[in-house]
Amino acid sequence: MNGIGPYLRTHRETLKQQDRRYSLRQVAARVGIEPAYLSKIEREEMPPPGEQTLKKLARDLELDADLLLAMAGKISTDLQAIICKRPQLFAQLLRQLKDAPDHALLRVVREITDGDW
Amino acid sequence: MNGIGPYLRTHRETLKQQDRRYSLRQVAARVGIEPAYLSKIEREEMPPPGEQTLKKLARDLELDADLLLAMAGKISTDLQAIICKRPQLFAQLLRQLKDAPDHALLRVVREITDGDW
DNA sequence: TCATTTGTGTAGTATATAGTACACATAAAA
DNA sequence: TTTTATGTGTACTATATACTACACAAATGA
Known part of the structure; x- marks a missing residue:
C-alpha cells in the first residue's frame, strides 16, 4: 500500500x-x-x-x-453521475459486489459486454 | 425533477x-x-x-x-470506499451499466444474490 | 389572552480544498 | 566556466463547504 x-x-x-x-x-x-x-x-x-x-x-x-x-x-x-441517476439500484449492486472476487466481477462485465439482455 | x-x-x-x-x-x-x-x-x-x-x-x-x-x-x-479498492474494475462495470435498463441491473443483482460463482 | 411554538431573515464563522508566488541551492548542459 | 534547468523550502491565498447565532413576526395552544 x-x-x-x-x-x-x-x-x-x-x-x-x-x-x-x-x-x-x-x-x-x-x-x-x-x-x-x-x-x-x-x-x-x-x-x-x-x-x-x-x-x-x-x-x-x-x-x-x-x-x-x-x-x-x-x-x-462521470462515475458519480452514473450512480446518482439510479442511486438505490447501484448502491445495492455495489454493496453486493463488495466482497466478490475479481474474476466474478469480470464475468459480470463480460456478460454485459456480450449484451444478452 | x-x-x-x-x-x-x-x-x-x-x-x-x-x-x-x-x-x-x-x-x-x-x-x-x-x-x-x-x-x-x-x-x-x-x-x-x-x-x-x-x-x-x-x-x-x-x-x-x-x-x-x-x-x-x-x-x-462506504460506496466510495468499495469503488476505491478496485477502481478500474468498478469503473468499467459502471460505465458499461450506465445505459442498461433497470430490469437488467436488477437481474445482475439477483444473479449475484443467488451466488452462482 | 398570554405563553409557546413555528418558520424565516440577517449576519457571521470555522475548516477544508486546491492551489500560487518566489527565492534558493544544487546539478547538468553549453 | 557561465548559463540553464532542476527540485524544494517558505509564505501566502482564493473559493467552497458546512454550518451557527440570534432576532423576529405570525400561528397555535392552554
Missing part, C-alpha cells in the same frame, strides 16, 4: 530515464501547475490535487485516471 | 399531519442542526448539507439515505 506520491514520483522518474521531458518541472508545466506543488504532491507533503489536475497528470504520465483518483480517495465525476 | 429541498419539505409536512413531532424545529433539534438552516435547505436557499447531516435526516424522516445523498449530488463514503 504505497501512497499516490511515491507512485507518481517513481513512475515519472522511470519515464524520465528515456525522455528528459519528464522532469518534475516540465511535467508540472504541461499539466499547468507550479513545480513546487508537484514536488510536494510527490513527496506527500501536501494532499493530492483535485480531479482535473489528477486527470491531466494521468494523461501526461500515461497512467489510469480512475486508479490515480482512487489513490487520492476520489471518484471521477 | 424536483429538488431535494421541496422533496424534504413535502415529505416532512406529510409526516407532520400524523405526528406533531415532525415540525421543522423538532426535526432540526433531533438531527442536531439549527432550525434556520433546515428551513433554508428545504427552500433551497442554501446548498444541501453534508453527508452526515443528510444521513441523520434520512433516518429521522424514514427516507432512503442513498437517494437523498444522490439528490444532493453526493455518494455515501
Whole structure:
C-alpha cells in the first residue's frame, strides 16, 4: 500500500530515464501547475490535487485516471453521475459486489459486454 | 425533477399531519442542526448539507439515505470506499451499466444474490 | 389572552480544498 | 566556466463547504 506520491514520483522518474521531458518541472508545466506543488504532491507533503489536475497528470504520465483518483480517495465525476441517476439500484449492486472476487466481477462485465439482455 | 429541498419539505409536512413531532424545529433539534438552516435547505436557499447531516435526516424522516445523498449530488463514503479498492474494475462495470435498463441491473443483482460463482 | 411554538431573515464563522508566488541551492548542459 | 534547468523550502491565498447565532413576526395552544 504505497501512497499516490511515491507512485507518481517513481513512475515519472522511470519515464524520465528515456525522455528528459519528464522532469518534475516540465511535467508540472504541461499539466499547468507550479513545480513546487508537484514536488510536494510527490513527496506527500501536501494532499493530492483535485480531479482535473489528477486527470491531466494521468494523461501526461500515461497512467489510469480512475486508479490515480482512487489513490487520492476520489471518484471521477462521470462515475458519480452514473450512480446518482439510479442511486438505490447501484448502491445495492455495489454493496453486493463488495466482497466478490475479481474474476466474478469480470464475468459480470463480460456478460454485459456480450449484451444478452 | 424536483429538488431535494421541496422533496424534504413535502415529505416532512406529510409526516407532520400524523405526528406533531415532525415540525421543522423538532426535526432540526433531533438531527442536531439549527432550525434556520433546515428551513433554508428545504427552500433551497442554501446548498444541501453534508453527508452526515443528510444521513441523520434520512433516518429521522424514514427516507432512503442513498437517494437523498444522490439528490444532493453526493455518494455515501462506504460506496466510495468499495469503488476505491478496485477502481478500474468498478469503473468499467459502471460505465458499461450506465445505459442498461433497470430490469437488467436488477437481474445482475439477483444473479449475484443467488451466488452462482 | 398570554405563553409557546413555528418558520424565516440577517449576519457571521470555522475548516477544508486546491492551489500560487518566489527565492534558493544544487546539478547538468553549453 | 557561465548559463540553464532542476527540485524544494517558505509564505501566502482564493473559493467552497458546512454550518451557527440570534432576532423576529405570525400561528397555535392552554
